[in-house]
Amino acid sequence: MSGDDIDGFMEGRLRLRQGRGHRAGHDAVLLAAATPPDVDGLILDIGAGAGAVGLMAAIHAPEARVGLVEINPQSCALARENIDRNGLAARVSVFEADILSATSRRAAGLLDGRAALVLTNPPFHEAARVRVTPDAAKARAHVAAAPLSEWVRGALALLAPGGRFAMIHRADALADCLAAVAGRLGGVAIEPIYSRAGAPATRILLRGVKGSKAPLALLPPLTL
Template identity: 75%
Template sequence: MSEETEVDGFLDGRLRLRQSAAGHRAGTDAVLLAAATPDEQQGLILDIGAGAGAVGLMAALRAPRARVGLVEIDPASSALARLNVATNGLEARVSVFEADALSAKSRRAAGLVDEQAALVLTNPPFHEADKVRVTPDAAKARAHVASAPLADWVRACLALLASGGTFVMIHRADALAECLAAVEGRLGGVSIQPIHTRAEAPATRILLRGVKGSKAPLLILKAMVLD
């Protein structure tokens, strides 16, 4: 592996994750998203936009009876994900799918089958290209800057989710309206959990959950404070 990498520990050292030293690095957002995985979860969990695999691998450790798929478009990140699967001894339950999640053809070519996942977890690129300064690092830009509208990303994720399955996404709090618009008519039982870095500060993130095919109403959950 040509690029410089470093190893980080997650879940009190239970997970050892090799990540690019200069590119995107998983952190608190990944931990919060993975924590949405129920311990008793079974079936297939998909981590869409997996990067080096932080969310999906943490989900695999939280839910030992589930299978996990890491879906990632970038070849270098996919290679790191495969290495991390092997390093953590999870080859029997975790697979890497190198694919453009937004393309049905690419998903099929990688071996993904629509409407098979019991749980989809995703931490999509948060920013729009015309609203931020885009880094010249292609891999880091891909992780942070959206190449398509959020609704397209959500639609692709939900194509892979089985009826009755659960979708969980972490996003910026100021993108709440866009997040709700992206899932409208596609999910029910939607819940929003605001996440604050400090009790007196505005929320910086939201966790959005929903169930495919549900007709249950929207819920606003108690805020989570990280300090």
């Protein structure tokens, strides 16, 4: 990080200014890396914050268009600034919308069933299970306003049939993640992520295909 609060990602290929609340790190890098380089349609980063995942995805897939979907106006402003900073305005747009609301999505210009790839790093915690910080920006980034299943339902509504989905979440939320995608995705693959060898997994990366009938797969683990 430099004196003007600019963070570097992808060995300096992406420069990002981040505000209060959630700050992108390993989770964003791992999720963005799930982007196939041959995507040439629309990629949506749901809950984009300042745009880290979607902007990295745009670099991974140079032929794709990318939409950063975010509800917080301040984060949307940062995302637009980061798009311009990295020279990606021709391919990346911001959609200020509530993913939980079909009306809000439509008002922002998001159409159901159009995305080739949806990436999401949803809020990890439920308000009833954690002590919620009084900092509204941080609370919005980390504490879900609705069950995970509703977030996933909104995200998958935007995904085209045969489109690909990727989500990173806490490892101890695996059961909730599988329940959220049940009947909506097939070919689900779970990749456990370990912070160090010999310790329990801290994250899981879940991938799947809308409309697929392929079975569940448990992938080899990744140790950071």
